Amino acid sequence: MININDRALIKKAIDKINKLAEKIDKLKIMHVCGSHEHTICKYGIRDVLPENITVVPGPGCPVCVTTQKEIDTAIYLADNGYVITTLGDMYRVPGSEKSLMEKQSEGCDVRIVYSISEAVKMAKKERDKKFVFVAIGFETTAPTTGAELISLKNKDVNNFFILNCHRQTPPVMEFLLNEGVYLDAFICPGHVSTITGLKPYYGLCEKYKAPMVVAGFEPIDVLMAIIMILKQVISGEAKVENEYIRAVKPEGNVLAQKIINEVFESIDVPWRGFPVVKNGGFGLREKYKKFDIYEHEDIPEIKEKIPKGCICDKILRGEKLPTDCPLFGTVCTPLNPVGSCMVSDEGTCRIFYKYRRI
Amino acid sequence: MCLAIPCKVVEIIEEDGEKYAIAEYKGVKQKAKLTLLDKEVKIGDYILIHTGYALEVLSEEDAKLSLEAWEELFKALEEMEQ
Numbered sequence: 001m002i003n004i005n006d007r008a009l010i011k012k013a014i015d016k017i018n019k020l021a022e023k024i025d026k027l028k029i030m031h032v033c034g035s036h037e038h039t040i041c042k043y044g045i046r047d048v049l050p051e052n053i054t055v056v057p058g059p060g061c062p063v064c065v066t067t068q069k070e071i072d073t074a075i076y077l078a079d080n081g082y083v084i085t086t087l088g089d090m091y092r093v094p095g096s097e098k099s100l101m102e103k104q105s106e107g108c109d110v111r112i113v114y115s116i117s118e119a120v121k122m123a124k125k126e127r128d129k130k131f132v133f134v135a136i137g138f139e140t141t142a143p144t145t146g147a148e149l150i151s152l153k154n155k156d157v158n159n160f161f162i163l164n165c166h167r168q169t170p171p172v173m174e175f176l177l178n179e180g181v182y183l184d185a186f187i188c189p190g191h192v193s194t195i196t197g198l199k200p201y202y203g204l205c206e207k208y209k210a211p212m213v214v215a216g217f218e219p220i221d222v223l224m225a226i227i228m229i230l231k232q233v234i235s236g237e238a239k240v241e242n243e244y245i246r247a248v249k250p251e252g253n254v255l256a257q258k259i260i261n262e263v264f265e266s267i268d269v270p271w272r273g274f275p276v277v278k279n280g281g282f283g284l285r286e287k288y289k290k291f292d293i294y295e296h297e298d299i300p301e302i303k304e305k306i307p308k309g310c311i312c313d314k315i316l317r318g319e320k321l322p323t324d325c326p327l328f329g330t331v332c333t334p335l336n337p338v339g340s341c342m343v344s345d346e347g348t349c350r351i352f353y354k355y356r357r358i
Numbered sequence: 359m360c361l362a363i364p365c366k367v368v369e370i371i372e373e374d375g376e377k378y379a380i381a382e383y384k385g386v387k388q389k390a391k392l393t394l395l396d397k398e399v400k401i402g403d404y405i406l407i408h409t410g411y412a413l414e415v416l417s418e419e420d421a422k423l424s425l426e427a428w429e430e431l432f433k434a435l436e437e438m439e440q
Contacts, residue, residue, distance in 0.1 A: 253394060
């Protein structure tokens with residue numbers, strides 16, 4: 001493929017940012033994607049930005065925003081004879097007492113899968129066992145869950161369920177613009193946007209007058225997105241733009257959208273670090289509720305127990321950075337994560353631990 | 359898991375009535391379901407893979423468009439400066 005990370009182009013972009021920044025007072029940009037944070041930290045983008053431009057990580061990691069209660073629910077199900085299937089990241093996230101990994105070592109049947117497809121195949125093969133897939137992820141992953149449930153709907157499979165933890169990104173952006181820290185602009189998530197297209201951002205952009213640029217995941221993409229935002233701010237504009245044109249169509253992936261809309265409807269849900277986010281979740285529609293573990297099993301009320309000293313909530317809301325946390329890199333490490341943000345490769349704390357501990 | 363990287367399609371297969379692409383990234387092959395794509399995928403295309411599914415097809419042409427868009431943006435910015 002064409003090399004888009006041309007050194008001369010990157011230098012040109014950095015020079016342009018520094019020149020444009022002279023025309024503004026301050027600019028605070030949030031991204032809501034762990035992959036963007038990875039790029040920013042790995043390539044040291046914050047280090048080349050002028051002092052008046054701040055890029056803040058937001059709640060862009062689906063593992064991180066999954067609540068402790070949801071993890072404890074998976075643990076409860078494991079204790080009650082269900083086979084828990086989960087993507088690798090979720091395996092190690094602590095609940096109030098334990099993680100799924102610890103439950104596995106105690107003898108519960110917990111299996112890591114790379115896809116919901118794999119979990120469905122297991123359920124078809126092992127009819128005597130009841131399977132629950134921990135369905136996390138934003139708009140990027142929800143269609144994969146949806147596609148599997150559509151294909152299962154009319155089949156004779158009654159031992160497969162999901163613990164639905166899917167979340168919608170634009171509603172949490174609105175929450176942040178409304179009630180969060182002060183923000184000027186968003187770098188919008190590239191892969192979520194391959195599915196949604198640009199449509200979900202127009203209303204937010206107009207209502208809150210916040211520039212919104214969908215960006216790809218190479219360093220040049222992030223730099224160009226910052227330039228596009230700067231250009232808007234200097235011109236007094238606020239619009240939705242697509243920096244990631246090689247992967248994001250304005251209309252998005254229409255087939256995936258149809259699948260999402262067939263299977264899911266918007267519901268209000270809590271996100272870790274947030275109260276309830278209006279329309280922030282994907283609930284299963286009536287036709288698909290037979291796959292909802294909450295409909296099938298009576299889950300007891302589970303009280304959350306936030307670990308002392310953990311500031312994942314403030315980090316997820318963009319109020320603090322990992323380096324502000326007293327546990328960061330000391331008590332809390334990838335090997336012994338206290339909070340969820342230290343577990344996933346997309347978690348802000350994990351990324352900071354890997355690339356910048358100071 | 360949320361990471362999605364462009365992989366080059368080296369093979370297209372059918373399995374249990376479902377179409378899959380076998381795609382390669384830095385020598386590592388991955389299998390991706392094509393359920394979420396309504397356009398045809400050809401060998402040599404790049405696809406974004408996420409949790410076992412292809413989300414989007416990229417092309418060499420799309421990358422060229424990015425480079426062109428960026429150059430146009432730089433020109434627009436130079437005009438802004440004058």
